[in-house]
Amino acid sequence: MTKTEKKTSRAEQKAKRPQEILEAAFEEFSVNGYAATRVEDVAARLGVTKGTVYLYFPTKDVLFEEMFRHISTPFAHLLASVGTLEGSAADRLRALLLLAYEKIADDRKTRELLRLSLSEGTRFPDIVDRHHDEFIAPLIAAVRRLVEEGVASGEFREGAAARFPDVVASSILHVAVWRLMFADRKPIDGPAFIEAHFDLALNGLLQRS
Amino acid sequence: MTKTEKKTSRAEQKAKRPQEILEAAFEEFSVNGYAATRVEDVAARLGVTKGTVYLYFPTKDVLFEEMFRHISTPFAHLLASVGTLEGSAADRLRALLLLAYEKIADDRKTRELLRLSLSEGTRFPDIVDRHHDEFIAPLIAAVRRLVEEGVASGEFREGAAARFPDVVASSILHVAVWRLMFADRKPIDGPAFIEAHFDLALNGLLQRS
Amino acid sequence: MTKTEKKTSRAEQKAKRPQEILEAAFEEFSVNGYAATRVEDVAARLGVTKGTVYLYFPTKDVLFEEMFRHISTPFAHLLASVGTLEGSAADRLRALLLLAYEKIADDRKTRELLRLSLSEGTRFPDIVDRHHDEFIAPLIAAVRRLVEEGVASGEFREGAAARFPDVVASSILHVAVWRLMFADRKPIDGPAFIEAHFDLALNGLLQRS
Amino acid sequence: MTKTEKKTSRAEQKAKRPQEILEAAFEEFSVNGYAATRVEDVAARLGVTKGTVYLYFPTKDVLFEEMFRHISTPFAHLLASVGTLEGSAADRLRALLLLAYEKIADDRKTRELLRLSLSEGTRFPDIVDRHHDEFIAPLIAAVRRLVEEGVASGEFREGAAARFPDVVASSILHVAVWRLMFADRKPIDGPAFIEAHFDLALNGLLQRS
DNA sequence: CATGAATGAGCGTTCATTCAT
DNA sequence: TATGAATGAACGCTCATTCAT
Numbered sequence: 001m002t003k004t005e006k007k008t009s010r011a012e013q014k015a016k017r018p019q020e021i022l023e024a025a026f027e028e029f030s031v032n033g034y035a036a037t038r039v040e041d042v043a044a045r046l047g048v049t050k051g052t053v054y055l056y057f058p059t060k061d062v063l064f065e066e067m068f069r070h071i072s073t074p075f076a077h078l079l080a081s082v083g084t085l086e087g088s089a090a091d092r093l094r095a096l097l098l099l100a101y102e103k104i105a106d107d108r109k110t111r112e113l114l115r116l117s118l119s120e121g122t123r124f125p126d127i128v129d130r131h132h133d134e135f136i137a138p139l140i141a142a143v144r145r146l147v148e149e150g151v152a153s154g155e156f157r158e159g160a161a162a163r164f165p166d167v168v169a170s171s172i173l174h175v176a177v178w179r180l181m182f183a184d185r186k187p188i189d190g191p192a193f194i195e196a197h198f199d200l201a202l203n204g205l206l207q208r209s
Numbered sequence: 210m211t212k213t214e215k216k217t218s219r220a221e222q223k224a225k226r227p228q229e230i231l232e233a234a235f236e237e238f239s240v241n242g243y244a245a246t247r248v249e250d251v252a253a254r255l256g257v258t259k260g261t262v263y264l265y266f267p268t269k270d271v272l273f274e275e276m277f278r279h280i281s282t283p284f285a286h287l288l289a290s291v292g293t294l295e296g297s298a299a300d301r302l303r304a305l306l307l308l309a310y311e312k313i314a315d316d317r318k319t320r321e322l323l324r325l326s327l328s329e330g331t332r333f334p335d336i337v338d339r340h341h342d343e344f345i346a347p348l349i350a351a352v353r354r355l356v357e358e359g360v361a362s363g364e365f366r367e368g369a370a371a372r373f374p375d376v377v378a379s380s381i382l383h384v385a386v387w388r389l390m391f392a393d394r395k396p397i398d399g400p401a402f403i404e405a406h407f408d409l410a411l412n413g414l415l416q417r418s
Numbered sequence: 419m420t421k422t423e424k425k426t427s428r429a430e431q432k433a434k435r436p437q438e439i440l441e442a443a444f445e446e447f448s449v450n451g452y453a454a455t456r457v458e459d460v461a462a463r464l465g466v467t468k469g470t471v472y473l474y475f476p477t478k479d480v481l482f483e484e485m486f487r488h489i490s491t492p493f494a495h496l497l498a499s500v501g502t503l504e505g506s507a508a509d510r511l512r513a514l515l516l517l518a519y520e521k522i523a524d525d526r527k528t529r530e531l532l533r534l535s536l537s538e539g540t541r542f543p544d545i546v547d548r549h550h551d552e553f554i555a556p557l558i559a560a561v562r563r564l565v566e567e568g569v570a571s572g573e574f575r576e577g578a579a580a581r582f583p584d585v586v587a588s589s590i591l592h593v594a595v596w597r598l599m600f601a602d603r604k605p606i607d608g609p610a611f612i613e614a615h616f617d618l619a620l621n622g623l624l625q626r627s
Numbered sequence: 628m629t630k631t632e633k634k635t636s637r638a639e640q641k642a643k644r645p646q647e648i649l650e651a652a653f654e655e656f657s658v659n660g661y662a663a664t665r666v667e668d669v670a671a672r673l674g675v676t677k678g679t680v681y682l683y684f685p686t687k688d689v690l691f692e693e694m695f696r697h698i699s700t701p702f703a704h705l706l707a708s709v710g711t712l713e714g715s716a717a718d719r720l721r722a723l724l725l726l727a728y729e730k731i732a733d734d735r736k737t738r739e740l741l742r743l744s745l746s747e748g749t750r751f752p753d754i755v756d757r758h759h760d761e762f763i764a765p766l767i768a769a770v771r772r773l774v775e776e777g778v779a780s781g782e783f784r785e786g787a788a789a790r791f792p793d794v795v796a797s798s799i800l801h802v803a804v805w806r807l808m809f810a811d812r813k814p815i816d817g818p819a820f821i822e823a824h825f826d827l828a829l830n831g832l833l834q835r836s
Numbered sequence: 837c838a839t840g841a842a843t844g845a846g847c848g849t850t851c852a853t854t855c856a857t
Numbered sequence: 858t859a860t861g862a863a864t865g866a867a868c869g870c871t872c873a874t875t876c877a878t
Contacts, residue, residue: 204413
């Protein structure tokens with residue numbers, strides 16, 4: 001029994017190795033960028049030597065790409081589910097934005113993937129597309145759908161926002177970039193910022209006559 | 210004649226060298242990032258050898274920092290001047306946003322400095338602060354001033370936008386980041402996007418009752 | 419058998435590496451001096467590449483310092499033991515000088531350390547002190563002790579030699595420097611030179627009958 | 628007149644340039660050794676640029692060799708003149724040793740040439756021979772002559788010193804090497820040391836009554 | 837599976853040397 | 858005569874990658 005358990009846990013541990021490495025790689029790459037990260041530092045985070053990393057990933061390039069793939073967890077379905085909720089278009093749009101905020105700007109991992117997309121896009125063109133497909137495109141599509149529904153139902157007016165649904169979500173990117181730049185040195189109240197932008201988007205600046 | 214020309218061009222050449230190097234450094238650093246850029250590549254852009262670069266800049270670090278300083282040209286005064294124009298608060302705000310758009314999202318150099326601030330902020334903490342002071346803080350301050358004026362004059366309603374003036378400008382950051390990520394692969398109509406966001410911010414999504 | 423041998427030789431090989439490198443470094447540094455020695459040449463002596471050297475020593479500086487430390491083997495205890503032998507003070511002094519000669523002037527390694535102390539003392543102040551403490555100070559102290567004993571017993575007259583015991587040993591330094599300068603081009607009969615100087619010194623030291 | 632003077636002084640100054648450079652080169656080479664000395668540092672001592680140095684000396688090698696030649700000023704004739712003085716052989720020997728001491732151990736330049744002979748002898752075999760011919764050989768020859776005269780006149784006993792005249796002069800080398808190693812950190816009273824060694828040597832040399 | 841010694845290509849930096857002015 | 862910008866060949870050091878154990 002004990003033996004079996006041990007074996008199992010060992011086997012499990014071994015199965016986890018690649019993932020552990022990818023997590024460690026994420027930490028290093030997100031702090032230092034691709035070029036300045038040493039494979040040895042990734043290994044050191046796990047208390048192993050760099051030879052071990054090469055046991056699972058043939059090159060640093062592949063390690064980076066698989067790390068990116070591993071950290072990117074799609075959230076399109078989440079957005080879709082929110083879109084089908086009951087309530088006014090405004091309420092659903094608000095819920096959508098808050099959900100997207102949590103995933104894109106509030107989640108450290110997704111945020112750091114944005115940084116890597118910006119900094120390593122030249123070397124790894126695919127990761128930019130991946131980031132787009134995983135995070136940006138679904139968000140925009142979801143927003144567009146909701147806006148169009150709102151317009152169709154007469155709740156929203158027609159206008160530029162229908163053609164550029166991104167404008168409604170630009171605050172999310174704003175918060176993400178702000179945090180990437182300033183970390184804790186210039187804190188930003190994310191939810192409040194999103195709400196403020198949502199209020200603006202909903203009601204506008206102009207005084208109602 | 211020829212002699213004079215030669216002399217002039219020689220002297221001019223020497224005086225221009227440091228700036229030429231900084232411009233070449235900008236091109237390389239913005240494409241590859243700090244770590245992946247080789248001093249030799251910077252030199253090669255000018256048709257000189259790397260020794261020449263070291264004639265003017267003692268280390269790669271200093272080269273990077275001075276490059277950043279050289280490329281950052283403040284635009285706070287521009288924003289200020291726009292803020293003092295005649296017209297409605299909305300008109301002035303619109304003019305301000307378009308101007309900021311041109312400087313921050315449309316100008317390739319400023320845009321690339323944003324990329325470097327995000328990617329090299331860990332290694333060069335100062336450049337993030339510089340980018341903030343040169344571009345972000347002035348923009349937010351100018352927007353805030355205009356919004357407050359609009360509120361004071363009754364043209365704008367009070368609301369979240371007054372507390373978070375950044376929300377009004379978040380579309381600019383959005384366009385800048387979009388272009389950094391996708392370059393020409395997914396073009397974005399910058400002015401139209403800014404106008405769409407401005408329309409949204411001004412009038413809101415909701416149907417007027 | 420073969421397997422065991424291989425394993426042993428492998429393990430031994432690794433354990434010996436640092437020392438092999440230090441020995442190779444000694445050869446190169448003593449011939450070329452610090453600045454003109456290339457780490458790659460040190461490695462080439464062992465048939466390895468320079469990377470291997472950096473596996474064991476972080477910088478060229480450290481390599482030099484540890485080389486010096488490794489090559490310096492103290493001989494103070496040897497001198498002391500000689501001083502406690504039986505016989506006349508003259509006999510013991512002679513034995514002492516011959517022993518010191520063998521260690522300082524005749525031993526190529528110690529001799530080359532003297533050269534390095536002279537040539538690299540500016541860059542590595544510590545090595546001069548080390549050379550002093552390891553070789554020069556013990557020698558002078560041992561000579562002084564013997565001279566004082568001889569004076570106390572009435573075998574030696576009092577005189578300048580008691581105040582400057584180094585004068586009795588200066589022939590050793592003379593032979594060492596001579597060999598460093600002329601190597602085999604102008605051979606010097608070391609023992610004969612030491613004996614000649616000892617003869618000169620002794621007849622000056624001895625009490626007149 | 629003024630013009631002529633100026634011209635003359637200018638011409639003189641120009642004539643002095645090579646010597647100034649050689650003096651500056653001596654200072655740098657003696658502190659850093661050949662390899663670690665930069666031509667630019669030599670030039671900087673004179674407030675000129677390295678191009679100027681290359682105006683007078685085609686390579687760093689030549690600069691070093693000519694520096695050595697320029698700093699080595701023969702003193703054989705001096706020694707010879709001392710040897711012809713009146714007085715006992717002992718007195719003349721003492722005067723000779725003191726004179727040699729002043730030139731070899733007390734004179735900073737000659738002392739530093741000894742250092743360079745030891746450190747750069749591998750790269751510049753000629754300088755060792757030069758140092759030998761200029762300083763060491765004349766000294767030994769002069770000592771030998773005096774000792775032989777003393778032996779011939781019956782003032783000195785025959786013995787090893789006659790076969791190894793260097794032993795009489797080894798204290799001079801001792802003081803020189805000591806100062807090269809310890810500079811001001813472990814001062815040595817040169818004349819006293821020489822006198823002590825001479826006292827030791829003399830009482831050994833003198834015929835027993 | 838994991839190690840870590842070893843490699844070799846590469847990069848930052850230096851510096852002797854050249855040459856147009 | 859003197860300058861100093863420019864070169865190019867090193868050299869110290871790093872690091873991704875390999876492989877015998």
